[in-house]
Amino acid sequence: MNLFKEIILLKKISQRNKQKTHMTDLLPDTHASMIKKYRPSPITHHPSLMKHKGMKPLLLLLHIVIASHVFSQKAELKGIITDASNNAPIPFANILVVGTQTGTSSDENGNFDILDLEPGFVQLQVSFIGYKTKISADVFVSKSNIPYIKIALEPVEEVLKEIVIIADPFEKKLEAPISMQNIGVKEIESNPGSNRDISRVIQSFPGVGSTPAYRNDVIIRGGGPSENRFFLDDVEIPVINHFSTQGASGGPVGIINADFIESVDFYSGSFPANKYNALSGIFDFKQKEGSRDKTNLQAALGASEAAFTIDGHWGNKTNYIFSVRRSYLQFLFAALELPFLPTFNDYQLKLKTNFDKKNQLTVISLGSLDHLDLNTDIKNPNSSQEYILAQIPINNQWSYTFGAVYKRFFDKGFSTFVLSRNMLNNVFYKYPDNNENMNKxxxxxxxxxxxxxxxxxxxxxxxxxxxxxxxxxxxxxxxxxxxxxxxxxxxxxxxxxxxxxxxxxxxxxxxxxxxxxxxxxxxxxxxxxxxxxxxxxxxxxxxxxxxxxxxxxxxxxxxxxxxxxxxxxxxxxxxxxxxxxxxxxxxxxxxxxxxxxxxxxxxxxxxxxxxxxxxxxxxxxxxxxxxxxxxxxxxxxxxxxxxxxxxxxxxxxxxxxxxxxxxxxxxxxxxxxxxxxxxxxxxxxxxxxxxxxxxxxxxxxxxxxxxxxxxxxxxxxxxxxxxxxxxxxxxxxxxxxxxxxxxxxxxxxxxxxxxxxxxxxxxxxxxxxxxxxxxxxxxxxxxxxxxxxxxxxxxxxxxxxxxxxxxxxxxxxxxxxxxxxxxxxxxxxxxxxxxxxxxxxxx
Incomplete structure (x- = not known):
C-alpha cells in the first residue's frame, strides 16, 4: 500500500507540473477567475510609470495585496482523514466539496485545508482506494473562523463487482441498516418551529409522534416518552430537557445546545448492542470540536434564552467548546400575565486532547438549573389562568452529567473506556389554592x-x-x-x-x-x-x-x-x-x-x-x-x-x-x-x-x-x-x-x-x-x-x-x-x- 501511495503521489505531482503553467492555474478556479476579471487601473499602468523598472515589483505587490483582499472574502475549512478502524491518518485521500468543483487531497499526515469556500453549509465527499467513499456531515463555514472536521473512512477488503456504490449522505451504521436516520446540523439549524431544539427537530422524521402541548416528549412508533435513551459522545445523558418529567424524558425546552452538535444518529429499532436500557428510541449525539486556529466567540438571542459560546484550543493537542444559556421567559410571561413563570439555566462543555495518533481523551459535561414559579400577582384571573394556577406546583430542579471517554487505538481496532456520573435533583410542592398559610x-x-x-x-x-x-x-x-x-x-x-x-x-x-x-x-x-x-x-x-x-x-x-x-x-x-x-x-x-x-x-x-x-x-x-x-x-x-x-x-x-x-x-x-x-x-x-x-x-x-x-x-x-x-x-x-x-x-x-x-x-x-x-x-x-x-x-x-x-x-x-x-x-x-x-x- 505504501508503494501504491507513492506512485499516486508522483503521478499527481507530475500532472500538476504539466497543467499548472500559468499563475492563475496554480490557484483554485474561483480565485483564478477573480484575478483574470481584475483589471489594473489606468493610473497604475500608465506608460510613464511602467518605464521605471522599480515600479514593476511595486505594482505586482499592489496586485497581490488587492487579490489577497478579494480572497479573504472566502471561507476556509480544515480537518483530517482517518481510518475508522484504527484512527490512522489516510494520506492523499481525494476530497471534494459536494456540488462544486472545489477540492483538494489530504497530506502525508491525513490533514487537509480547503480555501476559497463560499460561506454557509458545506459537505465533503472523501474517497480513497481500499475505503468506502463517504459524505461528511454538514459543516458551517464563514470568513471569521476556520472549522475543523474529522472524517473517518470505513475500510473495505474487496471492490464490489457489477454494483456501483453511490456515496450516500443518508448512510446508516453497519450495525443498524434499518430503522435508523442521521440528522445533520443544517437540518437542525433551519428546521422551522423548532428554535434549534433537537427534540423538536426529530418530529419531522418518520415514526415520531408529538402532543399539542408544546412539550419535547419523544414518542416513537407508539411507545411512551419514558422508553428512550440519549448518548452524547459515548456518554449517556439521562436528562436532556429542562423541567424534565422524572421517570420519563420529556420537558418544554431542550438542554443540549445546537451550537455543539455535529450530527445525530436516531434509532427507532435495530439498536446496536453497546446501547442499552431502551424500548423505543436511541439518540446518539456527536459534538463538534473546538477551533485549532483561534478563539471564537458567539452570542445568541433566541426565542426563550440568551446564550454565549466560546471555542478554541490550548496548545497543539487540546481543543475545547463551552457555552452557557439563561432564559428570559419569566419576564415575558409576567408581562403577558401567564400563570406560570419558568426560569432555566444550563451549561455545556467539551474538552478533547489528542495525546498522539493512538491515544485521545474527551471530557464532556452538561448541566441545568430550573425554577418554575406561579404568577399569583395576576388580578382577577380568567378561567384558564385560574385552572392552571390551581393545579401546577412550584418546581425546583437541577441536573448534571460529567463524563470522560478515553480511546486507545491499535492496528486493527481500538478500546474505549467511558467513566461518567450524572445526578438529578427534583423538588415539587403545592399549597391548597396557593395559600401558604395552609398545609401543603x-x-x-x-x-x-x-x-x-x-x-x-x-x-x-x-x-x-x-x-x-x-x-x-x-x-x-x-x-x-x-x-x-x-x-x-x-x-x-x-x-x-x-x-x-x-x-x-x-x-x-x-x-x-x-x-x-x-x-x-x-x-x-x-x-x-x-x-x-x-x-x-x-x-x-x-x-x-x-x-x-x-x-x-x-x-x-x-x-x-x-x-x-x-x-x-x-x-x-x-x-x-x-x-x-x-x-x-x-x-x-x-x-x-x-x-x-x-x-x-x-x-x-x-x-x-x-x-x-x-x-x-x-x-x-x-x-x-x-x-x-x-x-x-x-x-x-x-x-x-x-x-x-x-x-x-x-x-x-x-x-x-x-x-x-x-x-x-x-x-x-x-x-x-x-x-x-x-x-x-x-x-x-x-x-x-x-x-x-x-x-x-x-x-x-x-x-x-x-x-x-x-x-x-x-x-x-x-x-x-x-x-x-x-x-x-x-x-x-x-x-x-x-x-x-x-x-x-x-x-x-x-x-x-x-x-x-x-x-x-x-x-x-x-x-x-x-x-x-x-x-x-x-x-x-x-x-x-x-x-x-x-x-x-x-x-x-x-x-x-x-x-x-x-x-x-x-x-x-x-x-x-x-x-x-x-x-x-x-x-x-x-x-x-x-x-x-x-x-x-x-x-
Whole structure:
C-alpha cells in the first residue's frame, strides 16, 4: 500500500507540473477567475510609470495585496482523514466539496485545508482506494473562523463487482441498516418551529409522534416518552430537557445546545448492542470540536434564552467548546400575565486532547438549573389562568452529567473506556389554592445519582467487525414524599422516605460482516443485563437480549432491509423506590425488567446522491409492563405532563403492541432540502383486567412535510407542516371531583379510569415558516432568523378546563351541606400565531 501511495503521489505531482503553467492555474478556479476579471487601473499602468523598472515589483505587490483582499472574502475549512478502524491518518485521500468543483487531497499526515469556500453549509465527499467513499456531515463555514472536521473512512477488503456504490449522505451504521436516520446540523439549524431544539427537530422524521402541548416528549412508533435513551459522545445523558418529567424524558425546552452538535444518529429499532436500557428510541449525539486556529466567540438571542459560546484550543493537542444559556421567559410571561413563570439555566462543555495518533481523551459535561414559579400577582384571573394556577406546583430542579471517554487505538481496532456520573435533583410542592398559610397537599423531594463505567473493544478480523464490552453502574435513589390522594372514595395520605442503592451490570457483543461480493450485510448481537434489586433482576439470563439485522443490495439503487431483536429496560427509580407508610418497598417482590420484541422490514430506493425513498413496516410487542394498581392503567400512558411518572404501586403483568408502517422521501441537495414522511401507527396496552386499550400515543396518522431552500445573498427560507391524528384521553369523573375532600387533595378534577382512553381529541395540524439571513464580514458573522409558528392560527381543542363556581364575594359555591363544589366546564382552545426573532453573532 505504501508503494501504491507513492506512485499516486508522483503521478499527481507530475500532472500538476504539466497543467499548472500559468499563475492563475496554480490557484483554485474561483480565485483564478477573480484575478483574470481584475483589471489594473489606468493610473497604475500608465506608460510613464511602467518605464521605471522599480515600479514593476511595486505594482505586482499592489496586485497581490488587492487579490489577497478579494480572497479573504472566502471561507476556509480544515480537518483530517482517518481510518475508522484504527484512527490512522489516510494520506492523499481525494476530497471534494459536494456540488462544486472545489477540492483538494489530504497530506502525508491525513490533514487537509480547503480555501476559497463560499460561506454557509458545506459537505465533503472523501474517497480513497481500499475505503468506502463517504459524505461528511454538514459543516458551517464563514470568513471569521476556520472549522475543523474529522472524517473517518470505513475500510473495505474487496471492490464490489457489477454494483456501483453511490456515496450516500443518508448512510446508516453497519450495525443498524434499518430503522435508523442521521440528522445533520443544517437540518437542525433551519428546521422551522423548532428554535434549534433537537427534540423538536426529530418530529419531522418518520415514526415520531408529538402532543399539542408544546412539550419535547419523544414518542416513537407508539411507545411512551419514558422508553428512550440519549448518548452524547459515548456518554449517556439521562436528562436532556429542562423541567424534565422524572421517570420519563420529556420537558418544554431542550438542554443540549445546537451550537455543539455535529450530527445525530436516531434509532427507532435495530439498536446496536453497546446501547442499552431502551424500548423505543436511541439518540446518539456527536459534538463538534473546538477551533485549532483561534478563539471564537458567539452570542445568541433566541426565542426563550440568551446564550454565549466560546471555542478554541490550548496548545497543539487540546481543543475545547463551552457555552452557557439563561432564559428570559419569566419576564415575558409576567408581562403577558401567564400563570406560570419558568426560569432555566444550563451549561455545556467539551474538552478533547489528542495525546498522539493512538491515544485521545474527551471530557464532556452538561448541566441545568430550573425554577418554575406561579404568577399569583395576576388580578382577577380568567378561567384558564385560574385552572392552571390551581393545579401546577412550584418546581425546583437541577441536573448534571460529567463524563470522560478515553480511546486507545491499535492496528486493527481500538478500546474505549467511558467513566461518567450524572445526578438529578427534583423538588415539587403545592399549597391548597396557593395559600401558604395552609398545609401543603404535595411535598416531594427526590434525587437520582448514577456512576457508570463501560469498556468497549472494537476491532476487525477477516472481514468481520466486532464490538464487545462490559458495563457496570452504581446508582443511588432518594425520595421523600408527603401527599394527599383521593382513592376508592376516601382521602389517603402518602408519607414515606425512601433510600435505595443498586448495582447494575451488563455484557454485550456484536459482529457484522458482508457476504456475496458485499451485497449481503449481516449484523448479529446480544446483551445480558441485570441489577441487584431482587433475585429475578439479578439473573442476567432473564434479560437476554439477542438481535439481528440483514441488508441485501438488489442493485446500485435498491436495498432490502430487515431486523428483529428483544430489548429490555429497567423500571424507573420512582417505581423501584416506592414505599408504603411502613417503609416497605411495595414493588420489590414482583419487579421485572420491561421487555419488547421488535420486528422491522423495509425497502430503500436511492434516486441519486441526494435523494432517497423508503418504506418500512414495524411491529413491537411489549411484556412485563407495569400497571398502576391505583388506577388500573398501564404506566405506558404516563410521562407527558409536568409531574412525576411511576411513583405508584404496580404489577409487572402488562402487555402491549405497537404496529404500523412509515413512508419517507428525503432530499438533501446543496441548496434544497425536503423531508416528507407519513406514519401509520396503532398503539395498545393492557389494563389491570388484561383488556387491550388504545394508548395515549395512538395517533393513527402522522404526516410531516419539511423543506428549505437557499437563495441568493445568503438568504434561506423554510417551512414545516405537521399533521398528528387525535390522541386518546381519559374523561373526568365529575361526580367524584366535585367532592370537597377529593378536589382539595389534588387541586384539580380527577380522571375516570373506568373509561380509560375512551375519548379522542381532534387532529392537530400546524404550519411553521422560517426565514434566515446570514451576513458574513471578514472578522465576524451576523445570523438572523424570523420563525413564525402556527401561521394560519390553528386552534387546538383540548380537554375542558374544570373550575369551581364562585359567589359574588369570590367564595366558592358549596352544595349538599357544604360537601361538594359546584363545578363549571370551560372550553379549552389553545394556539396562536407565534413569531420569534433570533440573533446570533459569531466572531
Amino acid at each position: 397537599i404535595q411535598d416531594y423531594e427526590s434525587s437520582e445519582t448514577e456512576n457508570k463505567f463501560r469498556y468497549e473493544l472494537t476491532f476487525r478480523n477477516k472481514g468481520i467487525k466486532y464490538n464487545v464490552g462490559v458495563h457496570a453502574e452504581y446508582a443511588k435513589y432518594y425520595n421523600a414524599t408527603e401527599q394527599e390522594l383521593f382513592l376508592n372514595n376516601q382521602l389517603q395520605y402518602i408519607d414515606y422516605e425512601s433510600s435505595l442503592d443498586m448495582f447494575k451490570f451488563g455484557f454485550f457483543g456484536q459482529a457484522t460482516k458482508r457476504f456475496l461480493g458485499k451485497r449481503f450485510l449481516v449484523s448479529a448481537g446480544f446483551r445480558l443485563d441485570g441489577n441487584d434489586y431482587n433475585a429475578r433482576t439479578s439473573n442476567p439470563f432473564n434479560q437476554f437480549s439477542p438481535r439481528i439485522s440483514f441488508s441485501f443490495l438488489l442493485n446500485n439503487k435498491i436495498t432490502l432491509n430487515t431486523g428483529s431483536g428483544r430489548y429490555f429496560q429497567q423500571a424507573a427509580y420512582t417505581t423501584l423506590g416506592y414505599r408504603n407508610r411502613n417503609g416497605d418497598l411495595v414493588n420489590y417482590s414482583n419487579t421485572k425488567y420491561i421487555g419488547a420484541n421488535h420486528y422491522n422490514l423495509g425497502l430503500e430506493y436511492k434516486f441519486s446522491k441526494s435523494a432517497i425513498f423508503s418504506v418500512e413496516g414495524f411491529y413491537k410487542k411489549y411484556f412485563n409492563y407495569p400497571i398502576d394498581l391505583n388506577t388500573g392503567a398501564s404506566l405506558a400512558n404516563q410521562g407527558a405532563d409536568y409531574s412525576v411518572s411511576g411513583a405508584v404501586p404496580v404489577a409487572f403483568k402488562g402487555k402491549g403492541k405497537a404496529a404500523g408502517f412509515e413512508i419517507l422521501n428525503r432530499i438533501n441537495h446543496r441548496t434544497f432540502t425536503l423531508l416528507a414522511s407519513y406514519t401509520f401507527v396503532e398503539s395498545r396496552f393492557s389494563d389491570i383486567n388484561d383488556k387491550m386499550v388504545a394508548s395515549s400515543w395512538d395517533s393513527k396518522h402522522i404526516f410531516t412535510l419539511t423543506g428549505s431552500k437557499s437563495l441568493k445573498n445568503n438568504w434561506r427560507v423554510g417551512f414545516k407542516w405537521r399533521y398528528v391524528g387525535g390522541l386518546p384521553y381519559t374523561p373526568y369523573d365529575l361526580n367524584t371531583s366535585a367532592l370537597v375532600q377529593a378536589w382539595n387533595s389534588v387541586g384539580r378534577p380527577l380522571l375516570d379510569y373506568s373509561r380509560l382512553n375512551t375519548e379522542r381529541f381532534d387532529a392537530f395540524h400546524q404550519l411553521d415558516i422560517r426565514i434566515d439571513k446570514n451576513i458574513f464580514f471578514n472578522r465576524w458573522t451576523l445570523m438572523l432568523y424570523l420563525d413564525i409558528q402556527n401561521v394560519y392560527n390553528f386552534k387546538n381543542k383540548g380537554r375542558d378546563y374544570i373550575i369551581r363556581g364562585k359567589n359574588s364575594d369570590n367564595s366558592f359555591i358549596l352544595l349538599n351541606n357544604n360537601t361538594e363544589y359546584k363545578l363549571q366546564a370551560i372550553a379549552n382552545k389553545s394556539g396562536t400565531i407565534l413569531p420569534t426573532v433570533g440573533i446570533m453573532v459569531k466572531f
